[in-house]
Amino acid sequence: MGSLTGLLFAGGLGFMLLAVASGLDFGAPPMLIGTEIQAHAPQQTGAANIVTSVVLGYRAIDTLGELSILFASAVSAGLVLGRRHTTAGTQTKGGFILQSGGSLLFPLMMTIGFYIIFHGHLTPGGGFQGGVILAAAFFLPLLARPGARLHHKSLSLIEGFAGASFILIGLFAMLEGKAFLQPMLIQDTLGQLVSAGTLPLLYLAVGLKVGAELASLLSRLIQTEAPQ
């Protein structure tokens, strides 16, 4: 009875929302700020990837907030899980192929991760995507050797300093008399690797932070495997 009601209500809400959404002019968005940003982004941020301009320029504080959320959830997970470590050493290791595959892939994934981070202002991708790949790179060996442990101390160092450097770059702009998180050092080299001023630096911070954050989250989860 209750479940049927729930189902019907969910369906009803879905249809209602659909009816509302069908009033939208799909495929021809008003793009009030979108058009403006497209027009001004190259001059104001120097990044070829306009999404990057938005993420690190126009809406940089959103990005800061989102980093903080990741950080908050990592810290909270630390609070929740960190009380008693149940070592997972008893688990069996992966086979030879898994282990050596993990070791082999590690440098490759690191490279790809950093490549994506560094080209975030030019091509699709960026700090988040690259950071996730970095985290995956660290995660692979953990899967292969469940007994192994990540170095939490250095991870938290990276976490802290990467996040801090994002803010410090923003504050540095204030020292220069500009606004907080205002892009600086914009050269007229649109489309090249060294362009877009401080944006790649921000993305590097984001990438490191995301990587460290996710890696520490995942390793915590794996280390606190629930007992029977």
Place this chain on the structure above:
Amino acid sequence: MMLTLLDELLLFSGATLLVALFIGRGLAAGWMVTILYGGQLLALLKMAVLGYEGGTIASSLTLEVMGQALSWRFDALSWFFALITIGSALLSSWFSCGAWERSYIRQGGNIWLFHTAMALNVFTMLILLASGDLLSLFIGWELVSWAGFLLMALAGGVAARAAMRYITYAMAGGMAIFGGLALIYTASGSLQLEAVTTAVEQMSGAKLWLLVILFGGGFGVKMGLMPFHLWQAPAYAETPGPGSAFLGAISSRMGLFAILLVLVKLFGIVKIESLKVPFTLIDARDLLAWIAVFTIILPTFTAMKQNDARHLLAWHGIGQGGYMLLGVVVADAMGGAGGLLHVFNHATYQAALFMAVTAVIYRTGTSDLNKLGGLVVRMPLSFVVLLIGIIGLAGLPPMNGFVSKWLVYRSLLNQGMPLLFLAAVIGTLGTILSVYKLIHNIFLGQLRVEHEHVSEAPWSMMIPMLILSAIIFITGLMPGIPLEWIASVLQTVGLPVPDYTLGGVESSSGSLDMIWVIGVLFAGFGVGALVFYSAGRSKRVHQLDNYAGGHFLSADVRYQYSDNFYAGLMHLIGGWYRGSFLWLERGITSLVEFLSLGMQGLYRRANAEFYLLTTALFVIAWVVI
């Protein structure tokens, strides 16, 4: 800044509070506070021009908060009520000093809290009486409510529970007034007193009804009007003795003050009369009158059943409030004067009665009417005080209660309201019967063995009681003294003024001259005494040197029947007022409890996501469709 006379009074009263608060633990604190009450009385008497000639004296303190101007001032109405307030506080406080205070401390009472609470009550009442606009009226009202709560609750135990009950009623009343205030503010955009009149002019019938119900109900709670009367008797009775005297004398009259100010002065009786109860022949004014009459009858007969002297008196206090409202609602010259005079008279005899009972408790340790008796030989002066008090309460000559009740009856007859008159007379009958129970069970009949060595109440308690008795008699003899103040009050609230003389009132339909009445009465007494002393010779014997039903008496035989007093009458009428609206209170309590249980279930058994889904669905459906 020049201090006005009102400022002086309020400062004096505030100073009393501070003295009680900070040095109330000291030895002579009670005396000091009493002297300060005397000072307040003097400060009030400096404003006597209000009582005799009318006019207003404003306080120099004004405030403006959130666009609302607050002001305070005194007029004849305030002055009259303030006189009773301070007078009863002075005498109650005097009564509490010395012997009573020591015994209270011995029994573990906190005398500091008691004095502070009394002083706080007086202070807040003066603030209420001084209110110069509706907002300050409401502020004063709430302050008085909470101050009263403090005084009622401080004894703890049963008293605290009674006080809890009181504060729930008082909050409900306060919120009704708050709602009424909001309605007036909406209609006229202001909370000055004149705003009420303008608001009333504009309002439609339904809104006006609502307003009358809100204000009448709100103020009525404090007066103990039916059906909001249940809280009052236990709350007043369980307060420490002098506190009972003070509360019983004046506290619930604050409700009458507010009714006089808002409903009579600002609304106008005419306006109230114009509100018809749908489908019947009566109007709002008749409704009020009938509520008043039922407030007279039911609590009075409930009082008759009480076995605790304090509770008995407290129930009567509720009933007597009905006479005051009845007089005021009839609103002709005699009725208005009678109602207001009864405020004064009631304060005097109620205080005296509570004090006498407290004196008995002080000596015997009980106020249980079934455990007392025969004290007249041990405490003759207290007996006299109680006798004078109950004559006043019953409304018999030569005491002051007679005058005010006579005026009310006269006005009922003059205005052609025989049914109301009849009902009021039934109430008086009940009063007479029950006060006889009071004096009989305490003072008459058999002296109990354990009370053999009881002595008269100490002078610190006796003097205030005697002063009150004197006032009761003198204002009974010369009602013109208070009537002079009441004339200004009536003028202030816009009611007609009777022709009064020192001995009573004069009117075409019937005059009363108490000096003459009492003269005749005393002549009669004299004749009686002459007959008594000349005809028979009485002989004083020990109470056991006697016989009943053919048997000689011994100490273990009870020949005073105080249990199941008025058994026949109770059997006859007991059925139809049993419970007396208790069912209403219980019903509301149970309803709230039931709803509360449901709400907790709502939160505890929550499938929160389901709530969210449902709400989202319904609100969106509501706006989309």
Place this chain on the structure above:
Amino acid sequence: MISAVTPELILHITAIGLIAIGLAGVVLSSHLFRMVLALVIAEAGANLMLVLAGYRWDAVAPILTSRAEPAAMVDPVPQALVLTAIVIGVGIQALAVSILIRIRQRYATLDRKEAAERMDAEIAATLGAPRDISQEAPLGERPLPPLPADQINMRGDSP
């Protein structure tokens, strides 16, 4: 305007359908982990809805290249927003999962009702108060007490 199944309709159906499925899942599942999974699905729906907001017919990704200017680019803002929203979602999910692990360790159950029961019992035990729902009146007495008959003496009967 909806005469046939148009592409935009399908996309909207998908997005809102995901939200509805997620909502239904959260409401209906009796297992806490499934509730978290349903939440993930609902979030995916909301993200899809967000990214659809910037879609334009016949437009390219908002990246400037050396080639000639394209006719139109899609709105970059929703893409940035959805990036943020996804990461937020990931953070919350990770936290939820770690809490789930702890609940499993403490209560050895992830059943929604059972966990709620256990929680209530534990709250009642730590606070030292009976559960709110119990039939006893608070503070052991009715809050607005008609005083016991002997104290209030309403009936006036002799004790």
Place this chain on the structure above:
Amino acid sequence: MSTNLVLIIALPLLGAFLLPVLMRSSMAIALWSGPAILIYGCWIIADLWLSGFAQPLSVAIGGFAPPLGINLYVDSLALLFAFAVQLLGLVFWPFTLDQESARRQSLMLLLVAASTGLALSGDLFNLYVFYELAAVATFGLASASGSGAAYVATLRYLILSGIGSVLTLFGIALIYSQTGTLNLAHLAQLAPEQLHNSLGLTAFLAILIGIGVKAELFPVNTWVPEIYATASTRLSAFLAGLLSKLALLIILRLLLLIFHQPEAAQVILILGILGVISGELAAWRAREMKRMLAFSSIGQLGMIFIAMALPDGKGMLAVLALSLHHLIIKSGLFMLAEDWGGALERLRGSAKASPLGAVLFVLFSLSLVGMPPLPGFWAKFVLITELAAQVEPLYLLGLAVFLLATVVEASYLFRVAATLYGSPAQDTLSEEIPKTKGLSLLTASLFGAGVIAVALLIAPVGDGLQAIAAQALDVDLYITTVSPAVSGGSQ
């Protein structure tokens, strides 16, 4: 210096990122850096206020003029709440010295930063981000007590809040699809043409229900009694006192600036009335201090929602007054509950052992009930005069419910007061009676002193609040201050 304002968001974040690292090297620096940041935040705001802050200003982050970039909108209202955030963050600072303290303090700083952002931000999506940040930090802090009950309560809260976020995000997506902008001022300009239709209303309601989770809106507030009973008292105080008000502030801003349709107000009114009824009645039977406060806070927030639903922003002053009043009172009461938590029966006779605590409890209760001349009375007075001025019967129903709820409120609060002053049960030893003491009593006394101070200075405080409310109501001022200008429209 208005540009410094961004520091009150940035510095706590910086501190939060670095605290765990710092804790490893120097305990002392780490311990004091958090409070130092908060004190600096207070100072920045106080400095701005004292240097003649009169006109609201808009701070563009990253130097991008709105509506392209994100801006902070700083008016007196936002500044007031931002100040309250810093101050309460300081008051409720988790001064503990254990293994977890770095994490806890770091989360607290994140919560403070997020709350400040909620108060100041002028961008819809940015508000959402800060809202989520506050939520995640709250989850972390709520589960930090480490009991199984806390975990379950947190997870239930998390899922409810997550669903709410989905709805909010959906609403934002709708708004963006319709208008193509996210800046509040810009939206306020566009709203009359584009959002005053069923689509706009749906978006608003979705956001309302989503954010209502934090604002304790009925019926998405079922987490309240669970979380408040399991989380630390200080966190409960922060959540009940401040965070709920910030969520409310967002809803208020949206309502005033963008969605001033009568239907939106009506939904809020109905939910508010239900909230008052359910909260106050449930509190009436509560058998435990923290739960009682939790339910009572639901009721109080329902009252604020009723005030918010008044048309044309008439309830602005009432919302402000009630919010600030509730903020002070509930914080104080929760501080008392820190020692007086647990069954109410245990409190019998506590007044003897802790007279100050009992007096404070009575003071807070009186103010909450609305006894003149305490500040609670004025807050309620402002509300009921506005409510009575409405002709629609629903508002009058709200008025009646409000008045009746006050009676219920008085009844249960004073039952507790009577318990405090009653005599202890015979078989309890005096050591068993809980006593208020230490830091929590001190904090509660501070709040008590605040209540008395406001009561004495009610006239200037009232004037100040009226000025703040008038400024917050001025939609044109908001738009001209931010002055979002876009040259081109849709192509």
